[in-house]
Structures are given as structure tokens and as C-alpha cells.
Amino acid sequence: MQTDTRIVIVGAGPAGLAAARTLVEAGLRPIVLEESPLAGGQGTRRLSPMTAPHRPALFGASAEAIARREDAEDAVLQQCDFRTGTLAWACHDNRLELLGPDGFDSLTYTHLVIAVGATDRLMPMPGWTLPGVFTLGGAQVALKRHASFIGQKVVFAGSSPLLYLAAAQYLRLGHRDLTVLDTTPASGKARAFPAMLRHEPRTALQGLSLIAELRRGGVTLRSGVRLDRIEGDSRVQRLRYTTARGRDMTAEADAVALGHGLRAETQLAELAGATFAFDPDFRQWFPRTDDMGRAGERLWLAGDSARIGGADAADAAGRLAAQSLLESLGRAADARQVQRNTRRLRKQHGFQRAMTDAFRWPAKQAASLADDVLICRCERVTAGEIRAALDTPSGPIEVNRVKSITRCGMGRCQGRFCGPALGEIVASATGEPPGRLRTQAPIRPIPLVFDAGPIAAEGEDT
């Protein structure tokens, strides 16, 4: 039976690595596919050799624990068939279509664990397509992978606890011109804090110490602001905002890191057969799974791509998915581990729910965006064009239909960055929850012909 088993894990972030570890401990050798050159994930991303000398400054007291964790992950991956630089761009008939360093390949699986994480969720604003505006997650990747600050005067703007973490990371690497503009009111955070403290006291208190660190470092912190517009001739020069008390303010800036929480990366799960349910608290669609992360006969989902929860939740979910997978192979699950990780996951999800309540996705803002604000960055579709499409009498008002009329969501990012706002604009017209953009393979742009040789040989003579 064992020889016929082929377990594939997509994504070597915290969830995929935890699943791999559990399977390796059970004596199995899963295939682990990772699109980027390194294991680690995004929030827990490995440092490039350029940034590595700053490890102690960046991670402080956690530096040693992080190094130990990374070593343990590497030891696990050595016992896996670990393939970096490999994109899984389609899934059908229990087969993944891959594009890797050696070109295209197909991979049939008997068991599939998808753990591909999340990207920033963004509410568009005037000027957000100017060079110098990056996602909040991207601003952190700038440090860890690109060994670069995104600018000399950096504003972190939006509604996310990661605003504070990103600013602290810039501060720790020596940046001295930082501003945090948090659109969530201080009162909302204060209201949610007891629940955060109850579920995850350590993380909640870490948040407070982060804010204290930023204050000591001279970082400008504003809560409850309204972000009005980003301005500049050919790049970011300033961000205009309104304070909680209604004063118009200008932050001079050459870079803006924008983020309103996270958006689960669900395309591959959909192609693998997952079904979806709308989560009204997170206001996004998550794939349906059982308590262990099982989503189908051969399908398990774990981490942020299954449900936004952060790295610790992803670790617990990855372990649970692997235990469930082992059970499906006829092995006894480790009852103690299942119980422990179920408890961990429940705590983390409770914490995330409280956080989501504090740092709200500004859904209602979509309705008040001016008609000339660009929603789709790739295809340059405005809010006004989307509203015009909603007014056509040509059929039911539904997000996929609006996409096909306007091309909003049809560009190279495939709706990843405009999708949430598009959904909210449509929702503000229908009064229904935002719909879900259908997935279509390839889930990232891929070259139609990777190696032009054979096809050129078959073509007409020149």
C-alpha cells in the first residue's frame, strides 16, 4: 500500500512545514513544492544573505529561537523530496501541473496538502498605483529578501496589526523617518483587547510592547484616521489624511506601505475541488474543511490559505492535517498531538477573530470611493466603470459577470489585489455579501511555450 502513496504538500511556509514534519516523523517522505527559492513562508520569511547579518537587530530576543526553528525545518526538508522554484499552476484529476526549474511537469498525487498562505488585502485609494506604494507585506519582504527600505520617509497605512510590526522592523534596521496611520479607532482596539488577551495573552502583550518600542523610537503613530489620497507627480510625494478629530493632515512621504489585513490564497484549493463558505467576520470566502483541515477524499488544507490565523495557527493546522492524512492511510493518529494542536488552533482562531474585530476590513469604504479611483491596477479599471457595469440591464449583478464586463480582475494578478474591493463595490449595490471570483488555471501567468525549440522546428521555414 505504501508504495502507491504519493503525498504532495504545496507551500513550504509554517503550515506546509508542520505537515511535512509530522509526516516525516511517521516515516513518510512527502514531496514539498515551493514556488520561491527558499522555505519559510512570508511573515516567517527566511532572511537573504544580504539581510542575515542584521538577524540580532531584527529578531532581538527571539533570534536564537528562530534560528533553531529554521534548522529544524531544514532537517525535515532533507527527509522530503523538496522542490524549490516550482509553481503548481493547475490541478485536475488528482494531478498537479507544475512549472519548475526544468520546465513543465505533471505530478499525480494520492494525497494533497495545500498550504499556500495569503497576501495583503487592500482597499484602494486615490493614488495607490503610484510608484512608491507597496503592500504592507511587501514592505517587510523588502527588508528580508530585497535588503532594501522601500523609501526614505515611509508611511505604514491601513488597518492591520502588521502596521506596527513592519514599522518596528524598519526601526530596528536603523530607519528613522517612519509614520503609522492606522484607520482603526483606538476605542475599537481597546474593546477587542480583553478578548485578544484571553485567547493569546503573550501575543496581545507583545503588541503593546511593540507600540511602546515605536514610541521610544520616535515613530509617529496615529489611530482612527481616514486615508484620503496619495499624491505625487510620477511617484509618491505625500499622503493626505484626516485625523480622528477631523483635521486635514499631510504626511510627506516617498513610500507608502498599504495593508488592510490578509486575503487567503484559495485558487489552487478551488481547482483541487474545495467548496467555499463566506465568513462574515473576516468578510472573505474560506474553503470548507473539517476540524482537521480535510476538504475532500484526497485533499487537506492548512494555514492562512485555508483560514487567516497567522504562523502559530498555521503550524497547528499543518500538524492536524498531517494527522488526519495519516489516519486516512490506516494509521492511528497521535491522540495527544491531535488534542494539543486542536486546542492551539482554537485559541489562535479566537485571537484572530478578536483581532479582525479590532482591525476591521473597511468594507463600507468601497461604496464611497470616487468614480475615478483605480480599482484594478493591472487593467486600469475605475470604480466608476464598475458602477456603470452594475447599471447594465444585461443580467444578474454578480461579481464574475462584472469582471467579464469590465475586465476588473482579469489582469496579470488575476484579481488577487482588486478582488476584495471589487466584491465590496458589487456588494454595496446588491446588499448581499460579496461574491467570490471564480478560479481559472493557470493560477499565475505562465509562458504558453516554455521551450520554443520543438514548436519552432515544426513551424514554417523562415
Added chain:
Amino acid sequence: MVIPMAHHLFHPIDPGAPRPLRFEFDGEEITARPNDTLLAAVLASRERCGVNEFDGGGRAGFCLMGSCQECTMWDEDGRRLRGCMTEARDGLRLRSRPHGGSD
């Protein structure tokens, strides 16, 4: 108040780090650090890495993690690369637009 702005977006976390690698981008020489990404190298001396094909507005990457495709570049063979996911190498010849277009 007007602040003097550098003519590039990115600022290396170690300003003095050596930049021994050389590649070509739209016919101009770009220097890079060992292990650098194409995008970080380009934005260390430029305000953008291309223009949007519809309205000509500058593009300079956005997600920096391989998802948004806004740092797309093309190599000599016409292959599309993500600037944020591709390491800089000596001697590369890259363009901000695909070949064969009118530019």
C-alpha cells in the same frame, strides 16, 4: 515643505554594501549586490521598472513577493521574469517591455 527626494525608490539597508554585479536594463547599466533581486537592483537607482501598458503610469512592483506581476521584465529571449523573484546575474540584458512591441 518640499523634501529633496532621491531619484530612486529603494534604499539598501547597508548603503555601503559592494555592488560588483552588472546587468543591462533598457540599455543602461545596473549594479547589484551578490544575492540581489533584479527589482531591488533596478529600484536602487530608478524610480520605476516600467510603465503600465494601458495608461503609461510608472510601475515599480507592489507586492514584492511574486504575486502582483507589476515588476515583470523580459530577458533577451523574450521570456517574462518577475523582477522580485529573480536573482541578479552578471551580463543579463533585460527590458521593461516585451520585444516586438512598438516602443
